[in-house]
Amino acid sequence: MDLPADAVPLASWRFTGTLRTYQAEVLSRLTPSADGPLHVVAPPGSGKTLLGLLLAAREGHRTLVLTPTNTIRRQWLRAARELAPQPDAVSDDPARLADLTVLTYQLLSVTGDGSPFEDLARAEWVDELVAAGRSEVDAATWLAELAVDNTSAYRSGIRRRVRRLRGRFARQRPDELASVLHPNAVALMDSIVDAGIQTIVLDECHHLLDHWALVVAYLAGRIRESGGTGLLIGLTATLPSPDDEAEFENYDQLLGAVDYEVPTPAVVKEGHLAPYRDHVWFTEPTPAEATFIRRHEALLHELMLQVLSTPDGLSFMEEQLQPRGDGGDAVTDEDPLVRLDRALSEDFALTRSCAVVLREIAPQHPLAIALPAALFDRCTTDDLLSVLARFAHTRLLADPDAGAQWEYVRRSLADFGYHLTDRGIRRGRNPVETTLAYSAAKDHAAVDILRLELDGADADRIRAVVVTDFVVHGNHRGQAGDDAAGALRVFDLLAHDQATAAMRPVLITAEHLRVRDGDASTIAAALTELLGTQVEVSDGVGAVRDLRAPKVGSGRIVAAVSELIRRGEVRVLVGTRGLLGEGWDCPSVNTLIDLTAVATSAATQQLRGRTLRLDPAWPQKVAHNWSVACLIPADVVLDDLAEPRRLRRKHSHLWGLDADDPTRIVAGLEHALTTEAAEALERVLGKDRTATIEDLNRITISALPPRAQTHVDWRIGHPYVPRERDVVSVRDSRRAPPLFRTAPAIAARAPMRLLLGGLGVGTATAMLSEWGLISIEPAAGLGVALVGGLLIAASLSAPAFIRSLRDRAHPDAVYHGAAIAVVRGLRAAGRIGELDESTITARIEAASPERIRIEIGGSETDRRIIADALEELFAPVRTPRFLLRVDHGASGGFWPTAWLADRLSPGRTLLPVPRMLGRRRADAESFSEYWAQCVGGCSLRELNGLEGAVLLRIARTAQSRLDPTAPRTRIWG
Template sequence: MPAPTSLASWRFTGTLRHYQADVLDRIDVVAPGPLHIVAPPGSGKTLLGLLLAQRRGARTVVLAPTTTIRSQWARHAASLSRDAGALSEDAGNPGDLTVLTYQALSVLDSANPFADLARRRWLGDLEQDGRTAEAAEQWLSDLEAGNPQPYKRGIASRSRTIRRQLAKENPETLVQALHPNALALIDRLVAHGVETIVLDECHHLLDHWALVVATLAARIRATGVEPLLIGLTATLPSPDDANEYDNYTSLLGDVDYEVPVPAVVREGNLAPYRDLVRFAEPTRDELAFLAAHADGLAVLLRTTFAHQTGLAFLIHKLQPEPETRDELEPPAPGVDEDRRLARAFADDFGGSEAAAAMLATASPQHPLVSLLPDVARRPPTTDESLRLLARFALDRLLPNPDEEARWRRIRRTLADFGYSLTDRGVRRTRDPVDTMLASSLAKDFAACDILRIEREALGDERLRALVVTDFAEHGNAHGGLVGTAGALRTLGVVVADTATHTLRPMLVTGGHTRIAARDADVLVPALGELLGIPVAAVPLLEDTQVAEVHAPGVGAERLVRAASVLLTRGTVQVVVGTRGLFGEG
């Protein structure tokens, strides 16, 4: 057994729930191997983890996915501890119980050790799109010099992909790529004598987080001590990605104890509930978009190349610059165009054929069209058009900072049609029908209708509702026509909808706190009283019915607690938020 620490003196003076007592009776913290516990939200996993660590008695590190959840662990631990100085949230000064985020332990070196590999991968992407190695190198160098921001984004994106692959194929390489501060933290925890590792919301332990935690455990093991890993989660990860799932199971093994949902309901810690489904049909405008999206894509592509810049791109594609001395000599009338057209087809037949078809369609009166063979005077196929658009965007727009708005506009529009414009070309992504269904505005209207029905059944005095979305903004995040779903949009609909506009809603996400502007006189003083600081609410420019709440220095954790208090009091009747805050602590 480890040497006792202040954890051994912890005392829980409350009453354990029956299933909590059952877990503590059944689980042996001395036996070798990890502990893997699955329990639904509201079942008291935090208390279980702390009491298991207390029973083990060794110095402990708790790892949590967010700073909000990290603070909750520290607060619960303080209620058990007789020595507040033994608790720490400071990575530089660990205590007998240290609570950190997974990110603190796994941040990569800011110098980006994968940058060279990322650049080589990018060059390969460009060559796959039909460029020569020399042309790919020249394009990437021009982008780096002319518009460094998208260059840096491209390197960072490919570095993340390489990191994930290395996590699967060569974990030691990944560990070597950790930031020196992260490596120093691992060594500090080992030297401090940490023997118990509590992994909250451990379903997040996929990809490199699992491997970094495994590294910490291995270094503790190298000192001659067998660490105890305690994994706590409400949701087991999906086995769809076999590599990531193997990382998870190799760390935590099979489930040792699963708390059944009915047991939590019976104890009164989870409200009785019924699973109900509300089907929402897309709005009339969304259905019209779906019916016409194929024609809309064709219009976008053709109008792009009817524009002066796009037309100049087609001409340059079909009339490349002279390369030889013969080509520089004055030719007979009409011969130069024919000669350069022949060279364009010889150098890149597919690209030139697509450019010829697009020129004949977008600008049929252009003099060059008369020199094209009859088979080239036709509408381009969708694939040809997209290939041209990708090359146009990469060669003429992305390297030029002045064309940033146009690049974004084309990218946003393509996203609505199920295509992604990236720094390596155009790629097929999610089907536009799926995108529309995922982000349909009808879902927000359905939420308002459900609130209306509940309001009629319960009355305003009893109505308390939580609307949970996947993210603050999600769905077609890059699109312009389809739009973006999520908590921010949902609140705006709840504020404006005739069925709910007299309710008092509040939104809390990781980055935003919003209320209806009409409720500012009531909610701003109430929030100021709860938070203990001056609070202000400023109407949004794009929707003056909604106001952004400003509470300087207050994090999401305190705002969630304030929203909970206001909901309990009935000052707020509807809280809109994300599952990251309300579904995971």
């Protein structure tokens, strides 16, 4: 029976204010009494607390709110008491559970001894040993001894079992978890279930990666067993990174997909976060680092060439390129090209790599000489690694007598950041990447950026934070003669530079509170007043001094320094992202210099969130967030794209005003680099010797808008449409023109149409002459037949010519057809759901007529899959399974001219079939049929044999159709 309204928990709670646009939309989009969890992502300052309370109140059940810290718990208590009609309806006392109770995760997750995962893993290991024949006592004793005698083996075994347990944690029986939780935690859960709590709100739920996720799942399961809903409402500003697959799987199983994400621009446009701009500063390695980088690449190639040029290595490549016959015996009289064709058909990618590697290592080898040079391009590091990995598996790992050589190769590759395992080669962070990521040049970039900011109109308002990954980085490779990278090194530089020293910089880490010598006494006195305890200045020599505040935690020190920043007594703070990331709140900070190497969504957005808080002292506050990238100069042959890729990943998570068109809000590098800067970056990466990193920074400086203009450009308070689209951009070029649909078909069919038309007119003329209806000489009849044939051929070809001209005038229509073909192919393959094709558009950029933007609407998951496929379709060809010949429309024509038209420009007309559509032949064939319907004639070519090598080489000569400056982005609004 229904309870009266006043008996329903939270039913009388009221919010009398005005909801923000996105808050109202969340409440309308997320239906009450949902079967599964509710998962909301919203940036700091967007009102997540109020939103969580309103979602819980709408459910009408007693509610438990869990927070990661006591500070956040107090925020929830204050907000809840403003809605509750009676104070006793809200509690933070685990001994007095109310209609809404706010606790910390820690209260629920205390374990008896160690981690619940490890305890369960140990118990599972014992069970396995018992199943294998040991007694339970003997198994437990052996495990205890192993933990002491061979700690490494013991920890490895525990980790393997922990990974398995994490994958199925939500299905564990309650008694298994209860056995490892502290009795007090179990008793608290019993009280929660008995009190009739049914809804659990999880604040900052991105923390639910390990045992907290397990405990929350267990509690929700207990509530459901008692007849309650056990509804979970997850709220977070940043999603956890999927890089740690096991931990992310825990989170994903608990909360599932995101139900609603509030983008940062919505909060800015409603006036609850400060407007901002993202910028990039580029630098290049120091001379010492550059010398190390050149030496590293030479040593890596030398190692791989040394291993593969051995008789055993050469023999491996010979056998791969010249496989034995079907019976396993060598066929000595068989044509080498026939055997090469068979090898390419059996394993195209490896055989091609073996061919280019053999030509590199032993150019005079008879087989290398016999290989058709036109089929194979240059040898790359990836080719060497592919061959080396297969050689190591086939010849070394499989041979017990080659154990020493396997270890030599494995350890040598590890020195260069490559991990050779029994599964293959996996690339880790190599020394070149590490050197660039933590280059000393980035510290100098921080100085350059601060000088630039101090030259602006708002110089007196600048309050900056410089964030690093580490206090001191442990890797010294490539940094000979320099201090190790980290917060200490960059602070030392800021303290010595005249311009930045005037900003009175302070360094805070878990163990350091460091200032300039000239500022030490003044800052120590100010901190003494704020902390209520004496802050001492250490003795020392040089430009910096450490301050000591005995028995004062780092949290209080950070808060006190934040107050000095608010006053303007300190204007630059240096620290690590662990201390200055999530949880640090200093509204006066308006400039971030990000020297970290992280590019995950969580870490990137947490850092940017530090500068976006509204500043009561500056109502027109505008934040500047700077990323720094270290690039290998164009005049150095070595390629390493780790830094630009990291830069793209960082900005792919961030929204901002388009650097060229501030009326648009985009995610991706387009909001940090103008088109001119992006093109200059591509020239540096493309090894154009006329392009310099100094030119890049000059473009950045010239395009830097005043902060006041940025505030105007955000159009705060103006209405907006909260809509997102993914965008893939392509460009016309001389080597990769638009996808014109009909010209080859016209060229192939015209001769046949001319011949048939001429015969028809000639026959009709002869018949009319014979019947006496007309009188005509044979020569004149031949001319009439020729002219008639031309007229008929022209009339038949006219529609095709008109269509071709239309394609040239409107290439966006052709690319739109290509996008629709991809969508239909993905849908037929079961990769995406039903999609309204009207959400797919293509248009020519007004400011850049050579650029065509393909916009994709629909659900976030489907948008991403479609954009991935389109990006792959128009990207440079690598090693796909299938190629699509998209100008092949000459079937049924006169074969000599069809053959000629087929070979006029083949490199321009071969597109890689995206992996999602090329894994199964049926999917690839279906895609080619959709292409024929939506775009025009085509043919599907599978890469195998010598023909595959020819096609791949031709396809790789074509320039990418992707816009190199901004191939992929998202648009909001």
